[in-house]
Every structure is written in C-alpha cells, then in structure tokens.
Amino acid sequence: MADADADTPQADQNTDTGAAARDGRRTARLTRQIGAFARRHGGAEGQIAYLGERGARIVLVGEDGTWGDLVAPSLAVAERAVTASGITVHESFDGEFAAKVRTGPYEWKRMAGIQVGNG
DSSP: OOOOOTTSHHHHHHHHHHHHHHHHHHHHHHHHHHHHHHHHTTOEEEEEEEOGGGOEEEEEEETTSOEEEEEESSHHHHHHHHHHHTOEEESSSOHHHHHTOOOOHHHHHHHHHHHTTOO
C-alpha cells in the first residue's frame, strides 16, 4: 500500500477544511468583539477598508461617538463578521457617518505630533 502524498486531493481537502474552520473561529471572535463594542457604546455602525494582503480594517463608531477598529485576516472574514453582528455598514467613511466620531485630547495630540514630525 502506498503512503498518502501531500499533493493528493485528500491533503488539499484537509487544508481547505482547516482554513475554513480557522476563518469561522476568526469570524465568530470578531462578531463578539463588534457586539461588545456596540453594547458598550449604545449601538454601532461600521465601515470596512481593504488592506490588501494584510486583510481588512473594520472601523466602528458607537452611538456615543466613541470609535475603534479591528483588523480581520481577510475581506471575506470582515464582511461575515459585520453581517453577523447586525450593525449598519457604510460604503465609505465620510459624511454623516464620519461626523459621528468624537475625538479627545489623545487623538488631537497624536494628530499634532504627526504634523510636526513627532508622531
């Protein structure tokens, strides 16, 4: 009897199954994090930004103006997580959605530092 070769369809199927399981766990974790953010801040809305090979950034803005972000390993995982969380997702980060963000002293200091080369 011959040993199973790594190039056999069975090996590919196991790899695909493992990747799908990993993506499922990542999606579930991100969904929980989005839900927790929304509960802490009276609800939330979001926007997904594709980062290339690095994945996708999920920007969250709470109803109280607090904002945060999460990084998903892929655009597909990010999209599944925001859909599962039930938040409103915007196509772009502008207009009324961007106007909801409230920045504090930390953000203003960071922005000023970047402008003068101290970031």
